[in-house]
Amino acid sequence: MASILPASNRSMRPDKNTYERKRSVYVKNPYLEGMDEDILYHLDLGTKTHNLPAMFGDVKFVCVGGSPNRMKAFAQFMHKELRLEGDGEDIEDICAGTDRYCMFKTGPVLSVSHGMGIPSISIMLHELIKLLHHAHCCDVTIIRIGTSGGIGIAPGSVVITDTAVDSFFKPRFEQVILDNVVTRSTELDKELANDLFNCSREIPNVPTLIGHTMCTYDFYEGQGRLDGALCSFSREKKLDYLKRAYRAGVRNIEMESTVFAAMCGLCGLRAAVVCVTLLDRLESDQINLSHDVLVEYQQRPQLLISNFIKKQLGLCDQMS
Numbered sequence: 006m007a008s009i010l011p012a013s014n015r016s017m018r019p020d021k022n023t024y025e026r027k028r029s030v031y032v033k034n035p036y037l038e039g040m041d042e043d044i045l046y047h048l049d050l051g052t053k054t055h056n057l058p059a060m061f062g063d064v065k066f067v068c069v070g071g072s073p074n075r076m077k078a079f080a081q082f083m084h085k086e087l088r089l090e091g092d093g094e095d096i097e098d099i100c101a102g103t104d105r106y107c108m109f110k111t112g113p114v115l116s117v118s119h120g121m122g123i124p125s126i127s128i129m130l131h132e133l134i135k136l137l138h139h140a141h142c143c144d145v146t147i148i149r150i151g152t153s154g155g156i157g158i159a160p161g162s163v164v165i166t167d168t169a170v171d172s173f174f175k176p177r178f179e180q181v182i183l184d185n186v187v188t189r190s191t192e193l194d195k196e197l198a199n200d201l202f203n204c205s206r207e208i209p210n211v212p213t214l215i216g217h218t219m220c221t222y223d224f225y226e227g228q229g230r231l232d233g234a235l236c237s238f239s240r241e242k243k244l245d246y247l248k249r250a251y252r253a254g255v256r257n258i259e260m261e262s263t264v265f266a267a268m269c270g271l272c273g274l275r276a277a278v279v280c281v282t283l284l285d286r287l288e289s290d291q292i293n294l295s296h297d298v299l300v301e302y303q304q305r306p307q308l309l310i311s312n313f314i315k316k317q318l319g320l321c322d323q324m325s
């Protein structure tokens with residue numbers, strides 16, 4: 006992996022944990038090959054207008070998350086952590102021509118926002134996966150760094166997802182294609198989840214665990230909240246549902262992990278989901294953290310992923 010490091014870092018060797026195998030990014034669409042041009046409309050990129058291999062060919066890590074500001078802050082943080090030239094403050098949004106998503110590149114790390122919910126992340130992933138394919142990227146690891154509601158664990162805990170499950174606690178993602186429902190697996194890379202967990206042991210004061218993550222289509226009724234504009238169930242029913250989720254192994258709830266796991270798995274990307282919990286849903290529904298605490302919580306997955314990436318690049322010893 007030495008060639009993915011910037012010239013100033015070339016002497017730094019990857020450590021022996023570095024994954025050796027070559028793994029391409031697949032698209033599973035027979036129509037793509039016959040297309041003269043592929044316009045990645047929501048990213049404001051395209052195969053004729055941009056030299057995608059030159060721009061992105063060295064990408065090895067892609068980190069995605071809902072909020073544009075969080076993903077910019079993560080890119081700036083990674084810039085400093087990788088000790089790249091300059092302070093990274095003026096990092097450019099590669100997708101500045103559209104306000105749908107934002108994208109930042111710092112060394113071999115791409116940081117991309119995906120908005121909220123399955124439809125939004127799904128559109129972004131279609132175009133991102135095609136981008137990585139057109140750029141001939143290989144051995145790409147993709148990690149969703151997000152926020153979530155915890156179940157039965159302390160707020161601020163970081164959950165590394167072993168399996169993403171739907172609202173029925175099943176490890177599946179149901180994609181409606183034409184008028185069919187196609188069920189896809191939501192298994193994530195267990196080895197990667199374990200590697201991330203081992204990495205988390207080196208970060209003090211951040212409780213981190215591996216568990217199932219439930220992905221819903223909605224933040225309010227879909228997650229059993231009593232504080233939405235609509236609510237048709239009792240407090241007892243809510244608690245009964247969340248406790249059943251806990252017994253099924255669910256430790257947090259968010260809104261993207263099933264489609265993320267399904268699409269990345271089908272396209273040959275090693276994928277992980279790492280989310281901080283903002284509250285314990287057995288205790289409350291409203292998120293009443295102060296701004297500073299919210300910012301600090303959101304940095305927790307970023308710190309873990311930055312340490313993991315530095316380890317993978319063999320940069321940890323030289324930098325500590």
Ligand SMILES: O=P(O)(O)O[C@@H]1C[C@H](O)[C@@H](CO)O1
Nearest residue numbers: 070071121122151152259260
């Ligand atoms: O990555 P983020 O923090 O956006 O993920 C969760 C799931 C929803 O997108 C959103 C709801 O507040 O937060």
Ligand SMILES: O=c1cc[nH]c(=O)[nH]1
Nearest residue numbers: 152153154258259260
């Ligand atoms: O409760 C929560 C908090 C963040 N994101 C969610 O989807 N749910």
